[in-house]
Amino acid sequence: MSQTLTKVKILEPINPNKSTALFGGKASGILNWNDIAYPHFYTHREQIRALFWRASEVDMTQDTKQFSTLSEEEQNAFLKIIGLLATLDGPQTDIAGRISNLSTDPSVKSIMATIADQESEHNHSYAYVLSSVATLHKQNESFETGRKDEVLLKRNERIMEVYNEFSENPTIANLLKAMVYTTLLEGLFFYSGFAFFYNLARNQKMVGTSTMISYINRDELQHGRFISDLFRATLAENPEYNTAEFTDWVYDQFRHSVEQETIWSKYVLAGIDGIDLLEMEGYIKYRANKMLRLLGLSDIYEGYTDNPMKWIRAYVDNFDDTKTDFFEQKSRQYTKTSDLNGFDEL
Template sequence: MSKALLEKAKTLEPLHPNKSTALFGGESSGILNWNNIAYPHWYKIYKRLIGNYWQADEINMSADVRQFADLTRSERDAYLKVIGLLSTLDAPQTRTALLISLYATDPSVQSIMAVIAQQEAVHNESYSYVLSSVVSLDEQNMSFELGRQDSVLLKRNKKLTQQYNAFVENPTVENLQKTLVYTALLEGMFFYSGFAFFYNLARQNKMVGTSTMISYINRDELEHGRFISELFRAVLAENPDMNNAAFTDWVYEQFRMSVELEMEWSNYVLADVDGIDTDEMTGYVKYRANKMLRMMGLSELYPDFTDNPMKWIRAYVDNFDGTKTDFFEQKSRQYTKTSDMNGFDDL
């Protein structure tokens, strides 16, 4: 079953029930009644997602425009490389979310993935927006070229790229689940050393507009990671032939390898940045990996990193541990609507 090709869900099948018989490869009319879905609590996830609505050009970048030139050379270099990393990861997420929705026979999954795809598109737009505020068009383009040219970044993204393309070419339940594993890694771990870089600047009162935008992206990604993890577990429960030791070992191996690659990338891009402790960052990456594994119903790989070693990050973003931050009350990080004066229209 797990190796059989999935068919794209039909738009409407009136003879099938409204409540889907399976998330993928099942039967459903295509009519969505949120009061009659297979996994009722997913309506709350949908509501949280749409409650996170924001737009990039409502964030005031005027202070960042002035401050960018005053950053150290290492900070400016890391700023451009991290934006390059984030854009490389977020751009394919829009397509991947939409692709998953095309094969989902549960209309609630289709709707949730549609919202996730829209938010990933906003994230990618926001990287263009912040770069257009602080650097020239040539430097913007160079940052977006990193995903195609930087050898460390190419190595880091290689396995993710291969798996995402494998699902495009061979849409089976097995490749869907493997793609969900890498999506969970992306949403729950791959972004986080980059996020930490911008939060480190913010705690020094540098580039606060950028870090505010990053906190909104971070908040979205936490919700995406939560849903992807639940979807992974639900698909696994519906396809028990995949719930075996070989697949579990594969998942653990991808996490181990991804942690090593993330640590290599972090050391490469952040080693010379003041305020970033690379050992602390390594612990944070392992902590995030443990967190995503638990959410996916698996055991932790790094027993020494069950707590967040970079607790100062909690001041900048919502998280799943119960700590909630009101973005509008943080005195150092104001969310201010702006006009077109930031230069985004010059793209």
């Protein structure tokens, strides 16, 4: 039976400042960045903190004028994709807080607090964008997409199941599963939507919105790096969960997610000038392979090691690629992501 986690006490001076485990360990609650269990987490902290921005800083003047000139297909896709992004980012603020509450490592709590704040700003940005281009009725309709659109509801079924199971039954096993889905959200589920806005921008349309999306994209890359690193470290500390069954479960979730993301992209991007749906499917598989490597696993889509949508590189940041046989490592052999070789674009 998997270990059940409970909320950590805020201050417990009898315990050491350096945590004895990421989850289910002991720590005083006092955070000394010069004495933490995983020193490279400080680098994650600095990289994430460096990304501070506010939605209100983005000038939406031209977008306000341009929205009505978009084709009907572009306007519909715009509103549906904003609805998708809001549906995914809203729970991310909550899940970051829940992971933080269960962690016995104060550095993790600090980083997750920053991630939660940024996810909250992402959600605010969607309302900010819509208020600039659509009536209140259309704005509300867009935010209802995640509750009413049958394709999107089907797409999000497993996310909902895994997150809610973690909420109701916070075991180590469910925590690991929730972190897998967090990396899927940060590194795969947003990307057909991001591509839509970048495609508009390369045609000099809705550049303000694209700028906002690029800020969100940049944040998500860093969040994905940290959560995948936290996942790897947690699994290393709890090797009893490092089983063939769990590995197969992770691969199954990625296959299912790629299938659902592909269905969604064909549904929402059909008829959009400049978007090749076959190319988009390849990009989704490429993204899945990259996120699997971040988790320490192998590619599952042969031939998708290079980005098939070369034009998108102008709109997204780069970061380290990773691949190790992590699922075969023991805790003392844990290797931080930043030490792994390889560097290429998302």
